[in-house]
Amino acid sequence: MILLDGKKTSLEIRQELKEKIKAYMAKGHRAPGLAVILVGDDPASQVYVRNKEKACADVGIVSKSFRLSADISQQELESLIQKLNKESEIDGILLQLPLPKGLDSQRCLELISPDKDVDGFHPQNVGKLMLGLPGFRSCTPAGIMTLLQRYNLDPAGKKAVVIGRSNIVGKPLALLLLQANATVTVCHSRTKDLTKEVLDADFVFAAVGRAKFVKADMVKPGAVIVDVGINRTEQGLVGDCDFEALKEKALAITPVPGGVGPMTIAQLLVNTFGAYKQHLDL
Numbered sequence: 001m002i003l004l005d006g007k008k009t010s011l012e013i014r015q016e017l018k019e020k021i022k023a024y025m026a027k028g029h030r031a032p033g034l035a036v037i038l039v040g041d042d043p044a045s046q047v048y049v050r051n052k053e054k055a056c057a058d059v060g061i062v063s064k065s066f067r068l069s070a071d072i073s074q075q076e077l078e079s080l081i082q083k084l085n086k087e088s089e090i091d092g093i094l095l096q097l098p099l100p101k102g103l104d105s106q107r108c109l110e111l112i113s114p115d116k117d118v119d120g121f122h123p124q125n126v127g128k129l130m131l132g133l134p135g136f137r138s139c140t141p142a143g144i145m146t147l148l149q150r151y152n153l154d155p156a157g158k159k160a161v162v163i164g165r166s167n168i169v170g171k172p173l174a175l176l177l178l179q180a181n182a183t184v185t186v187c188h189s190r191t192k193d194l195t196k197e198v199l200d201a202d203f204v205f206a207a208v209g210r211a212k213f214v215k216a217d218m219v220k221p222g223a224v225i226v227d228v229g230i231n232r233t234e235q236g237l238v239g240d241c242d243f244e245a246l247k248e249k250a251l252a253i254t255p256v257p258g259g260v261g262p263m264t265i266a267q268l269l270v271n272t273f274g275a276y277k278q279h280l281d282l
């Protein structure tokens with residue numbers, strides 16, 4: 001079994017990025033900048049945002065965090081986004097999701113300037129993904145594709161099953177897999193025979209949000225398994241896959257933690273560097 005080590009791969013990507021940024025700065029350019037907006041005090045979001053800040057500092061991206069109270073108005077949040085859209089040293093804007101109740105996340109995401117949308121959530125970038133045009137790609141799906149590439153696991157011509165159809169993972173991942181020439185099936189809560197679909201897959205991507213949802217008897221021996229789940233249980237952090245049982249059967253599998261999560265953050269840094277390069281060229 002090959003352990004798809006997202007932690008190690010993300011550190012490699014960060015090292016590569018660090019050197020590229022250093023080279024730009026040696027030429028006299030400013031540092032790349034990322035604004036991170038966190039509304040409310042959801043503990044999981046706080047962990048993610050802290051991880052993102054640390055990762056930025058590590059590679060030489062200046063991060064500017066905005067921690068806002070959960071009772072901020074839609075108008076105040078929109079004003080902050082509009083202000084950040086205009087700031088020339090801010091290359092990327094990340095609005096941590098989910099937002100507290102009462103705030104309209106879709107409206108906020110559409111307000112972020114597409115050239116600063118390092119999360120790839122703006123309809124313009126989603127449209128570009130759909131069309132196969134260059135644009136920012138959603139970090140979790142793009143990070144997963146990079147992880148597979150770095151382990152030489154090519155889904156071209158293979159059957160890929162994505163479990164979950166969210167706008168931030170399932171749907172964009174299905175499009176990236178299609179672009180990589182996989183034969184893609186997207187499963188969800190209304191899928192009639194999930195086991196039948198998953199048993200057929202060479203590549204399984206689990207993004208359901210239920211601890212150990214994918215069991216060993218659901219997958220074909222020799223499948224590649226990518227676990228996108230992060231479930232906080234009494235036994236600690238658990239993925240959407242039953243790792244202990246699946247590791248005997250899989251050709252390759254991602255652990256949780258240390259799999260997809262760190263790759264998501266690495267991709268955010270890569271996207272921010274991409275935005276920076278575009279902004280320097282303008």
Ligand SMILES: Nc1nc(=O)c2c([nH]1)NC[C@@H]1CN(c3ccc(C(=O)N[C@@H](CCC(=O)O)C(=O)O)cc3)C=[N+]21
Binds near residue numbers: 047096257259260262
């Ligand atoms: N605008 C926005 N963009 C996002 O990219 C975004 C978001 N909102 N909201 C929440 C989800 C989730 N997400 C993760 C990032 C890193 C880890 C990560 O580093 N995970 C570690 C474990 C960290 C822990 O202890 O919880 C790991 O898997 O090894 C997990 C999840 C980004 N998201």
Ligand SMILES: [Mg+2]
Binds near residue numbers: 006255262
């Ligand atoms: Mg993980």
